[in-house]
Amino acid sequence: MKLRPFGFRPVGCGPLIVRAVILLVPLAPGWAFAQVSETLNGAPVQVTPYLPEPGVPTIAIPQGTLNTVPTGAGSGAGGSSGASGSDALDTLLAQSWGSSAIANAEALGLNPSALAAACVIESGCGANDGNGSGAQGPFQMYPAAFQDGLQTALAADPSLASQIVQGSAGMNDPTTEAIAASGYLMQANQNLESSGISNPTVLDVRSYYEFGPQYGAxxxxxxxxxxxxxxxxxxxxxxxxxxxNTTVAQWQSSVANTVGNSANQSVLM
Structure with missing residues (x-):
């Protein structure tokens, strides 16, 4: 188990499968250990959590929730707009739960290749789900970020609540965790856009996913x-x-070699 920097409770941070391609900075299992939760600015309606189990609240959706999270793509030149096929997406599709994860990402306006890239980096989309230290599931999410990402996704599309597994079991349910990871990636995209990065790419949001909101941009x-x-x-x-002595370019290259041709795709559709 790797120690996390100054107490962040990360999302997708746990053991990974051995990387098929290693460039300059190997993506070893458990490399991504700095994600923390962050609430989107401007979303007036949030889900109401209850606490029947320590660490992971039950999620309930209030009636009349509106979709307040933008689902349009950015206008910059950072990535190609719209969903597209990718090597990472093929890996996600190979999972029994992959099709539902992709459909839910698209319902949220998220490029499913962005979701697939996170899945591939974190666990090989389920090949190595847990590290016994709190990070769980194919997206290796910790309770705080899991809850926050889930709230963001459900605020954007309350109909997804029918697919949610409640309580701590939800963190190990791939469909539920994929919804939460989608919400976290939406947060990452908004954070980077607010920091001047137009039309963030999968590679851009990986810095947020890897190092947390403070250092992502x-x-x-x-x-x-x-x-x-x-x-x-x-x-x-x-x-x-x-x-x-790792440079930013070396780190980015190692990520790009792991996620393949999804690296330069836009995060939003």
Whole structure:
């Protein structure tokens, strides 16, 4: 089990399968350990959590919830707009629950290749689901971010509540966790857009998913030749076996080699 930087309770952070391609910075199991939850600005309606089990609340949807999360794509040149096929998407489709995860992502306006990329990096889409330290499921989500991502997704599309498995079991239910991960990726996209990154790509949001809301945009905006250790705390790197002399470009290349041709696709459809 890897230690997390200063107490973030991450989302997709757990053991991963061995990477098929390793460039300069190997994506070892459990590499992504810095995600934390963050609430979207401007969404006036949130789901109402209850607490029958420690750590993971039951999710209930109030009547009359409106869709307040934008589902349009950005207007910048960062990525190709719209959903598209990808190597990562093929991996997700191969899972028994993959088709429903893709349909739900599309209902939220999320490019399913973005969801698939997170799944591939975190666990190989289920090949290595848990590390026994709190991160669970194919998206390796921790309770706080799981709840926050789920709230975001259900605020955007309350009809998805019918597919949610309540309580702690939801974190190990792939369909439920895929909905929560979709919500977290929507948060990441909005965070990066608000930081001046137009039309964020799958590679852009990986910096948010990897290093959390505080450092996601700085990494995505950094000079490729800059040392990653100059952008994020060194503990983020040492705790995740990333060499301190790793550049932003090297880290991005390792991610791109893992997720394949989804790396430069837009996050939103």
């Amino acid at each position: 700085p990494v995505a905006n950094a000079d490729p030749s800059a040392l990653l250790a100059d952008v994020v705390p060194q503990s983020y790197l040492t705790n995740n076996n990333i060499p301190l």
